[in-house]
Amino acid sequence: MEPFFEKEDVKLIILQYGGNSVSHLTNDNNRNKYAESIKKQIELFKQLEPTACILFIGPADMATRQNGRMQSYPQMEAVAEALRVAANEAGVAYWDMFSAMGGRNSIVEWVKARPQLAGSDYVHFTKKGATEMSNILFETFQLYYKFYRFRNGLDEVEIEEDIVSDENKME
Numbered sequence: 001m002e003p004f005f006e007k008e009d010v011k012l013i014i015l016q017y018g019g020n021s022v023s024h025l026t027n028d029n030n031r032n033k034y035a036e037s038i039k040k041q042i043e044l045f046k047q048l049e050p051t052a053c054i055l056f057i058g059p060a061d062m063a064t065r066q067n068g069r070m071q072s073y074p075q076m077e078a079v080a081e082a083l084r085v086a087a088n089e090a091g092v093a094y095w096d097m098f099s100a101m102g103g104r105n106s107i108v109e110w111v112k113a114r115p116q117l118a119g120s121d122y123v124h125f126t127k128k129g130a131t132e133m134s135n136i137l138f139e140t141f142q143l144y145y146k147f148y149r150f151r152n153g154l155d156e157v158e159i160e161e162d163i164v165s166d167e168n169k170m171e
Helices: 002-008 019-023 028-048 074-089 106-112 127-151 166-170
Strands: 014-018 053-059 063-066 067-070 093-095
Touching: 014 028, 028 053, 028 074, 053 074, 067 106, 074 093
Parallel strands: 014 053, 053 093
Antiparallel strands: 063 067
């Protein structure tokens, strides 16, 4: 991969957590071991391309049948948190897809949505859902870029035109 990174002048590496392990990460010991393995993978990418920025995308919500209802896996928040800590300890950015899509049981709502945003397996996004999630990530990038420009004195804050003052609300 190193020659590829050099040839292509890679500046950003995006790693996304795959959800296939969630059902097995049911205790702290398993989660910690898994998070350590993710941290090692991140370190490998940092060695291969030390000048690139790295974004680690955490898990999306996933559900399983519990007490006769589809509900988020009980350990979803703990898995996301363990991965966030691992990414932070490795010195890379972490994006919390679980929270971005709505948190606990949001996958159930994505399945119920019309048009449907997640498949009936309560794990994978539909094409429409993948597009929606990519738009949320893009909007996050835009927000942080605007904040970066403002913080560095490159832009002034733009006030949204649809914000109504308290005086106008009274009329």
